[in-house]
Amino acid sequence: MRLNCLVLWLMACILCTPSVHAQSLDNRLAQCAACHGEAGNSALEGIPSLAGQPDFFILNQLVLLREGVRKVDAMSEVVKGLEDAQIIAIAAHYAGLPPALTGEAPDPAKVARGSKLAAMKRCESCHGTNLLGDQQVPRIAKQRVDYLSAALKAYRDNMRTGADTSMSAMIFGLSDAELDDLAHYAASR
């Protein structure tokens, strides 16, 4: 899996101009696809799917990654020199793709526990009906379990910067197991 991604990544880089700056949109999208999946559904551990994310969410995150507000090592080079117009185009591209569940299958027992917890936490209040996301709030339905689980822990532990603080407040004090239940539940939707 990792090898595949690496090969794709290298191809994307060989195809592109010597500078990471001023690249065409197609080159940019090829770079995205190398890890986030050809159709925006990631097959790689820990890498989130982008298909069907609200365009405002992708726009927001790409700006925050470019600015170094949200720090993700794997992204720091690829977002260098990204222009606002390209960000808008990338966001529109992924917003229009159909999401599909990838990665490990959600565990029914965890889904059941997560479902109760999610109702209590009112996840749909911000993440939208059926957790499809809206505006600045991401779609978490059909997202990868491993990614969701890691992201939730990062929010709880105040390690995730560049997002609104209410997510950290909402899951304050939850255990790893509870966050895992939430991840399985969201992925299953």
Added chain:
Amino acid sequence: MRHHFLTATFCAALLAAMPATMSFAQAPAAPASPTGLSPLDKTNPSKSGQDSNLRGHPVPPIAASVDKLPIDKIKLPPGFKAEVWSSGHPGARTMVQGDKGTMFMGSRVIGRVYAITEKDNKREVKILLQGLTQPNGLAFKDGSLYVFAINKVYRYDNIEDKLDNPGTPVELTSAYNLPPEIHHNWKYVAFGPDGKMYVQVGANCNICELNLGIYAQIRRYNPDGTDMEIVARGVRNTVGFDWHPVTKELWFTDNGRDWAGNEGPEDELNRLPKGMEGANFGFPYCHAMGIADPDIKRPNPCAGVVMPAALNGPHSAGLGIKFYTGQMFPKSYQNVAFIARHGSWNREKKFGYDVVVARINGGKATIEPFMTGLLDEKTNSFYGRPAYVFQMKDGSLLVSDETSGATYRITYSLRSAGVN
């Protein structure tokens, strides 16, 4: 070379993979409370009777183009006029001015501090700092810019001579020793008339019982972060304060709790009476003009609580406040407080999105409209969100609009008032 570097970076990142084990101190695994939003937060939204899909509004990370700015929507009393003063600074909120005229603007999520310089009546916007975690707190003194991000405090000396390369700041984080929690802790700070740095420390929840010796306060420090004192307690989240020009008393806005109904408890305009440093303003037990909290109960919840000088509207989100001492506006505006109301999210019918005037009468105040028009009540939508106000040296008033990434300058002239 670049490819090697990229590949190496990429591999390292892949191998590290996201679910790295956190060696961070984790909060105890308390069972989820059946009613609260978190084990800390005691909100019970289903009891509020409000639309459960209400949520915060997004802040565009890209500024609106000048021709899209809602300047034509703005309505003001006769004689006042609004114009675009600056634009192209997405997310900009707080404003402080350097001695040499540079306007510094802080932001939240986008993590930038902007520097705006003026030349030949044109403004140039620079990104002075970026990559900070919600640097909303800015103050300027003796040539130095103080930047309070969540959990980071920096001082940039002689900053106006180094706008192109601000260099390494003096770090004051450990001296100020602020709590690490992030929610409601994007800072507001300002120097008081006593030369002390006043700093907001919010409540890390919507409604919860927490250590009131640490959270929900206004503190003051020497500028270097020493000699901390608590000046106001039981303050849920103030993100704006100023001192009355005559009495020198501290006045501050405070955002009321959410999910307790569309009509309140209303946000507050508070006054800290002279000699009452450390006074209690009621959070989490007592809100507005003596409303007991519906989710956290205790006997005599409002005993000893300083009541607000004025109620500032339900969920209106009063942020910036400035007393007016300029010469441009009519005499009747002398020493009034202008308050930017960012506008509601936890209310079905939107409210605020304006600038109001608070007329002070001793310890009380009355609120009246000033800058309106950004809220379209018919469609329940808004064109902009005023965040902070700033009085310019010529007496005009700047209003920052976080949604559009622009500031509007409000001027007054007798001619436009129809008085010759």
